[in-house]
Amino acid sequence: MVNRNNPGQTLLQVKRLEHSFTIGEEYVQALRGVSFEVKTGEVTAIVGPSGCGKSTLLYLLGLLDRPDKGEILLDNKSVSQASDQVRTELRNKNLGFIFQFHFLIKELTACENVSMPLFKAGIQRKEANKRARSVLTKLGLGNKAERFANKLSGGEQQRVAIARAMINSPSLLLADEPTGNLDSENSRKVFQLLLQFAREESTAVILVTHNPEIAEKCDQILRMKDGQIVRD
Amino acid sequence: MSLTFYLALRYVFARKRAMLMSLFGIIFGISFFVITQAQTSGFQEYFIKTILGTNGAIRISDRFQNMDETVSKISQDGKIKFKFQNREGAKYIKGIDYPDKIRNALTAFPSVNGISEVFEDNAILQTKSRSQSIQLHGIKISDHLLVSDLKEQVTHGSISNFLRDNMGIIIGSRIAERVNLKVNDRVNIVGKLENFQLRVSGIFESGVSDIDKKRCYISLPTARSLSGTRFGGSIFQVGIATPEKAPQIAAQIQETIGHRSVSWQEREKVWLDVFKALRVSSAITVSSILLLSGLGMFNVFAIMGIEKTRDISILRSIGFTRADISSVFLWQGIIVLFFGIIGGIICGLLGTFIVSKIPMQIRGIFKSDTFVVNWDFTHYGWAILIASLFVGLATWIPARRAAKVEPAKIIRETL
Numbered sequence: 001m002v003n004r005n006n007p008g009q010t011l012l013q014v015k016r017l018e019h020s021f022t023i024g025e026e027y028v029q030a031l032r033g034v035s036f037e038v039k040t041g042e043v044t045a046i047v048g049p050s051g052c053g054k055s056t057l058l059y060l061l062g063l064l065d066r067p068d069k070g071e072i073l074l075d076n077k078s079v080s081q082a083s084d085q086v087r088t089e090l091r092n093k094n095l096g097f098i099f100q101f102h103f104l105i106k107e108l109t110a111c112e113n114v115s116m117p118l119f120k121a122g123i124q125r126k127e128a129n130k131r132a133r134s135v136l137t138k139l140g141l142g143n144k145a146e147r148f149a150n151k152l153s154g155g156e157q158q159r160v161a162i163a164r165a166m167i168n169s170p171s172l173l174l175a176d177e178p179t180g181n182l183d184s185e186n187s188r189k190v191f192q193l194l195l196q197f198a199r200e201e202s203t204a205v206i207l208v209t210h211n212p213e214i215a216e217k218c219d220q221i222l223r224m225k226d227g228q229i230v231r232d
Numbered sequence: 233m234s235l236t237f238y239l240a241l242r243y244v245f246a247r248k249r250a251m252l253m254s255l256f257g258i259i260f261g262i263s264f265f266v267i268t269q270a271q272t273s274g275f276q277e278y279f280i281k282t283i284l285g286t287n288g289a290i291r292i293s294d295r296f297q298n299m300d301e302t303v304s305k306i307s308q309d310g311k312i313k314f315k316f317q318n319r320e321g322a323k324y325i326k327g328i329d330y331p332d333k334i335r336n337a338l339t340a341f342p343s344v345n346g347i348s349e350v351f352e353d354n355a356i357l358q359t360k361s362r363s364q365s366i367q368l369h370g371i372k373i374s375d376h377l378l379v380s381d382l383k384e385q386v387t388h389g390s391i392s393n394f395l396r397d398n399m400g401i402i403i404g405s406r407i408a409e410r411v412n413l414k415v416n417d418r419v420n421i422v423g424k425l426e427n428f429q430l431r432v433s434g435i436f437e438s439g440v441s442d443i444d445k446k447r448c449y450i451s452l453p454t455a456r457s458l459s460g461t462r463f464g465g466s467i468f469q470v471g472i473a474t475p476e477k478a479p480q481i482a483a484q485i486q487e488t489i490g491h492r493s494v495s496w497q498e499r500e501k502v503w504l505d506v507f508k509a510l511r512v513s514s515a516i517t518v519s520s521i522l523l524l525s526g527l528g529m530f531n532v533f534a535i536m537g538i539e540k541t542r543d544i545s546i547l548r549s550i551g552f553t554r555a556d557i558s559s560v561f562l563w564q565g566i567i568v569l570f571f572g573i574i575g576g577i578i579c580g581l582l583g584t585f586i587v588s589k590i591p592m593q594i595r596g597i598f599k600s601d602t603f604v605v606n607w608d609f610t611h612y613g614w615a616i617l618i619a620s621l622f623v624g625l626a627t628w629i630p631a632r633r634a635a636k637v638e639p640a641k642i643i644r645e646t647l
Contacts, residue, residue: 021641055643064549065640084553092551099643103546107246108239117550119235164550 010076011171011204012038012061017070017080019056030056032227033070038220040171041202043195045215048224054208055100055176057224061206062097062174063087074172092120096165096203098175104149104157104164110136111145114163121168135163139193155186162190166197173197175207179214187211236556239547240563243536250532251564255572257525258619262576264521265615267583268514274588274606275598276507280475282598283500285381286438288348288469289478291499292334294326295491327351327465328491337489338470343481346378346471351452353459357403358420362411366403367446368421370455370466379471382436382449389415389434398451400433406445408435421450423458430454439599519618526622529568533561533630545639554635561634565627572623573616580612 019031030053038044046054059065061072063079072080079090091097104113111132118128136145139159144152149160158178165173175194179187191214198205207218215221223230244251328334331349338347351370356363373394377383383391387405393415394400401421403413413419417432430450438444456462472481478495486493497504544557588605598604 056640059640059643062549064545064643065638088548088551088553091549097549099546099549103542103643105239105543105546107242116235116547119238120551120556125233 008039008041010037011040011074012206013071013073013076014057014061015071015073017057017060017067017072019053019060019065019067021056030227031060031067031070034224034227034229035070036222036229038172038204038206040204041198042219043198043205043207043217044220044222045218046206046208046222046224047210047212047215048230052224053227054224058174058176058206058208061172062095063091064097092117093168094171096168096170096173098158098161098165098173098178100177100180104160106148106150109146109148110141110152110156110160110163113149113160114167117164117168132163132167135167136160139163155182155189158182158186158190159193162193166201169201169203171203173203173205175205177208177210179209179211187214191217234559236559237563239560240567243540243560244564244567247532247536251568254525254529254532254568255575257528258522258569258572258623259575259579261518261522261525262573262612262615262619263579263583265515265518265618266576266580266611267587268518269511269611269614270580270584270605270607271587271603272507272511272514273608273611274604276504276511277606278600278604279500279503279507279598280496281381282439283496284475285385286440286443287496287499288379289472289475289496290470290482290485290493292328292338292468292470292485292489292491292493294324295489325464327467329464331466331468334468334489334491338468338485341472341481341485343472343474343477344470345473346375348372348375348379348469348471349452349466350376350469351455351459351461351466353423353455353461355424355448355458356422357407357411357448358422359411359413359417364407364411365446366407366421366448368423368455368458369447369449370452371449372452373449376449376469379469385436385438386434387437389432391434393433394449397431397433399428399430399454400450401430402434402436402449403432404444404447405435405437406441407448408432410445421448421458423455423460425460426458428454428458437599439595441596515614522615522619522622525619526626529565529623530626530629533565533627534633536564537561537630537634540634541637541642544634544637545642548637548639557637558631558635561631562627565623565631569620569623572619576615576619577612580615 014034014036017031017034020027020029022028034057046057048054060067060080067080070080071078074090074094079087108116111129114136115125115128115132118131119125133142133145136142139162141156141159141163144156149157152160158181162178165175173194178194179190182190194205194207195217197203209215328349335347338344348371353368355366355368357366373391377391382402386402389402394402401419407413413432413435415432415434418429419432421428421430472478475496479497482493482495482498547557584605584607587603590603591601592603594600
């Protein structure tokens, strides 16, 4: 589906994206014509004050929501208004998502959490678990693979969430403040992991961050304010 | 193992207490349903067995002579399309007037497996100290054994005594108690015309009070002699291979021979309706346990649906479809239902067995010394069906709701 054989090629194009929603009775115009491009193997940071629409943009890029207007092109194919089936398949095979609060399933072990996207893609449990353990080992959690998610520390849980997002070698990895709840040491480690993953796998990484140090190390910075990109 | 089943299994085991409560509700509901149905239908089946064993499946009696059919139109297929009748002045014929012809006609019915001619009359039974009015049944014993359970009902003496002795009598147990009679005692029977001294060949107990305190069996010629009726006046008690089809067969017989034919279902309609009402009533009562259990389960899954919105969002973000989310919930219901059914069947079987051993002397409409149960597996089928319906609904509604969760909205509201 998505071509990643040409590092530095445009993978994602976002055109005049607009989106609104309501929280309770409050109407929120979260995005007001956002446009940008992302290349394979590139790490992009989205920065801006709280409520400026960073996370909303990420959910739209992650195909978890549909924009009111505008277009999202993944490998030159419009996906913003694609069918549920196509979007679900893309989420499983081409997208990886890291949430701010790691969002693991506590009833499953670290290994099971990580292998879940592979299971879903139809890979046998044994093979999926083997690959999950291998990724966890790379992230320094090999000895904690069989622990239940809620028995891990905050940093460990976030690394498990990263492993889960990476397991399918997605072409686009979206991270919503992945270091937001981590100390500086863990933040640095997590960012290094993402950077290394982007370079090795030619994956485009988009991360929302409030950390200027991390943003500065990214290939591209998108600064947002009031639902618009003000400078990149 | 499918992924959604695997996840469901994990969720079920993570909520042991709530799931166990639902599970026990289902087990209790199914087993209680089975046990109560086994009892009520057990009594009903036993009652049917008793009435078939005493009065047969079909009884053929009197008729009106068909002397007044004025107009009838018979179509090409041989069926009467319409007919005008006037019963006024029709001759009433008590009992069967041509028994041999009727017997021949009845043997042509493939389902008929026994025909017994019974001559019924009232008489007085006298001993040295007491007398009692009785209902005499004149029978040919070899024929009657084919259409009744008289052999099994004889508690004292034997059928062979009766076969050997033309002047033998088999009396009901309540009569024997009342007038203090034993096997081989002599009794005086006063009929309409004659008065004979007979010897008690046996004492029977059908369990039906009205029969046990009134009925006596003697040979057909002796009964006719006592009554002074040489011909006619008898009825036919008919046994059939498929008693449940008695109403249709009785209607065919009546249509063919013109005599009134009554099936056991028509004869015992009142009691059968009572049993039916009892069964339905107990089924409704017990189903409420299953309903409550279903409501409990609905609560568990509804709360889970609310609590697990975050998990649903995660699963949606890694490629789960709405149908996958639904099936995670539905599998949980199926898992609990499966174990509920297994437990319910085991407890139902065990409970029914224990109930069947409870000593309880019942006399009146049948005879039993223990609780009567019916081992009918359709009860299990019904219990499973009702439980599945309630659990299905209790799971399906929250599952449907869970599938509608919008991940972006949930994540936005969680943060």
